[in-house]
Structure formats: C-alpha cells, structure tokens
Amino acid sequence: AQSVTQPDIHITVSEGASLELRCNYSYGATPYLFWYVQSPGQGLQLLLKYFSGDTLVQGIKGFEAEFKRSQSSFNLRKPSVHWSDAAEYFCAVGGDSSYKLIFGSGTRLLVRP
Amino acid sequence: DGGITQSPKYLFRKEGQNVTLSCEQNLNHDAMYWYRQDPGQGLRLIYYSQIVNDFQKGDIAEGYSVSREKKESFPLTVTSAQKNPTAFYLCASSLGARGETQYFGPGTRLLVL
Numbered sequence: 001a002q003s004v005t006q007p008d009i010h011i012t013v014s015e016g017a018s019l020e021l022r023c024n025y026s027y028g029a030t031p032y033l034f035w036y037v038q039s040p041g042q043g044l045q046l047l048l049k050y051f052s053g054d055t056l057v058q059g060i061k062g063f064e065a066e067f068k069r070s071q072s073s074f075n076l077r078k079p080s081v082h083w084s085d086a087a088e089y090f091c092a093v094g095g096d097s098s099y100k101l102i103f104g105s106g107t108r109l110l111v112r113p
Numbered sequence: 114d115g116g117i118t119q120s121p122k123y124l125f126r127k128e129g130q131n132v133t134l135s136c137e138q139n140l141n142h143d144a145m146y147w148y149r150q151d152p153g154q155g156l157r158l159i160y161y162s163q164i165v166n167d168f169q170k171g172d173i174a175e176g177y178s179v180s181r182e183k184k185e186s187f188p189l190t191v192t193s194a195q196k197n198p199t200a201f202y203l204c205a206s207s208l209g210a211r212g213e214t215q216y217f218g219p220g221t222r223l224l225v226l
Contacts (some may be wrong), residue, residue: 004155032212043117043203043217044156051212090155096212099144099163100171103155 002027004093006104013081014112021076021107023091033074034092034101035065044090050074061085086111115140117218119204124223126191126198134189134221136204142216143209145187149173150201150220159202162187163209191223199225 005024013019025031032051036044048059055067065076074091091104117138126132138145144163148156158171162181176195181187187206191198202221207213 009153034214036217041201041220041222043119043219044205046214046216049214094212096210099146099161099207099211100158101156101215105153105155 002093002102004091004102004104006089006091006107008107009105010108010110012110012112015083016080019076019078019081019085019109021089021091021109023074023076023104024072025074025091025093025102026072027093027095027102029095029097032094032096033065033067034094035059035063035074035076036090036092037061038088038090038106040087047076047089081109081111083111083113085109117204117206117216119202119218119221121221122219124221125226126223127226129193131190131192132223134191134202134204134223136187136189136218137185138187138204138206138218139185140206140216141184142206143184144207144213145181146205146207146215147171147177147179147187147189148203148205150203156203159189198223 003026034049035047050057050067088106088108090106092101094101120135146161147159160179162168178190204218205215207215
C-alpha cells in the first residue's frame with residue numbers, strides 16, 4: 001500500500017538550534033517526494049521536491065532534504081531554526097503513474113525563544 | 114500575479130443545505146484538485162480533474178460534487194448528504210502531467226450551524 005509516515009506529531013526546538021523532521025514512505029514505483037509547510041489557517045507552500053538526480057535537495061527558507069532510497073526516507077533539515085519557522089510540515093509522495101499525492105499526517109514545529 | 118484563489122475564506126452551512134466553494138487559478142494549469150483537511154490528519158483527496166469537462170473521484174468523494182466547465186475554475190459543492198462537512202478545504206492545481214508539483218490555494222473553512 002502507498003503511504004507516508006511522519007512519526008513525530010509535535011517537535012519543539014530552541015531558536016537557533018538545528019532541525020530534522022522525519023518522513024518515511026511506501027510507494028510501489030519511483031517516488032516523487034515533496035515537503036510542504038502550512039501556517040495556521042493558510043494553504044500549503046512548497047518547500048522543496050525530489051524527482052531524480054542529486055539526492056540532497058535544497059529548498060526555500062534554508063531547508064534541505066535528503067532522499068535515501070535504502071531507508072525509504074526523505075527527511076527535512078535546517079541548520080538553524082528561526083521563530084518564523086513555527087508551522088506544520090507535510091511530507092508527500094507521488095509518481096509518474098498517478099495524479100494523486102499521498103500526504104503524511106504532518107509534524108507541528110514549535111520554536112522556543 | 115499568478116496563483117490560486119479560494120472563496121469564501123469562511124463558510125457556514127445549515128442542516129440540509131448545499132454549499133459551493135469556489136476555486137480559481139490563473140496559472141494555466143490543466144489539472145485541479147480538491148482536498149479535505151481535518152485536525153491532526155493529512156490531506157485527503159476529494160475530487161480531481163485532469164482537463165476541462167472531465168473529473169474523477171478521489172478517496173472521499175461521497176457527499177461532494179464538482180464541475181469543470183472552464184480551465185480556470187473548479188468549484189466544489191458540499192451536499193446535504195455529507196454528514197460531517199466541518200473541515201478546512203484546500204484547492205490545488207498542477208501543470209497536468211502525472212507526478213507534477215501541486216500548488217495550493219489559501220483554503221476555505223466550512224462550519225456547520
């Protein structure tokens with residue numbers, strides 16, 4: 001079955017600390033992977049995406065993610081978190097055989113001053 | 114500026130009433146999508162449309178209907194058959210090929226009176 005798992009419902013980090021949000025997927029074909037961010041009451045904004053090529057992907061706002069096929073993971077990282085990064089983050093998987101994206105249940109990031 | 118607009122931002126439904134949520138895009142995208150978001154859950158696909166005058170059911174289509182008469186517009190009707198309509202509704206669009214990046218509107222929150 002196709003699925004995305006984000007094992008952490010909430011994560012709290014101090015401002016300036018590093019961040020890693022976990023994402024594991026199950027997908028029968030070559031996956032296309034996405035990270036989106038959502039502020040309260042807003043739509044989703046694309047942070048970055050992986051289709052092929054270099055497994056380390058750079059995105060907006062200083063985020064990066066690494067695709068590890070052997071671990072079926074696509075973890076999101078940021079070296080130094082800012083208070084404005086507090087939001088909910090969604091990992092999603094799709095592929096060239098489907099129009100559908102499958103979303104994880106999200107990780108809410110809280111940033112301590 | 115190109116983008117996706119959704120209206121209204123908030124919508125109230127009375128028992129037995131049908132309501133329609135608007136979604137418009139000026140990105141010249143062929144494909145459009147409707148998702149439902151409930152607290153603590155990821156996004157669930159209601160309907161999607163690959164091209165004008167064509168649409169397919171997603172994972173939770175019961176109680177909803179759509180039309181796609183124009184490329185720019187993909188309205189969603191929440192019918193009285195949808196017994197638990199309170200949720201945040203997100204519209205998205207993509208260029209049209211399978212696996213393409215989806216871009217999201219700001220969302221409509223539907224509440225039941």
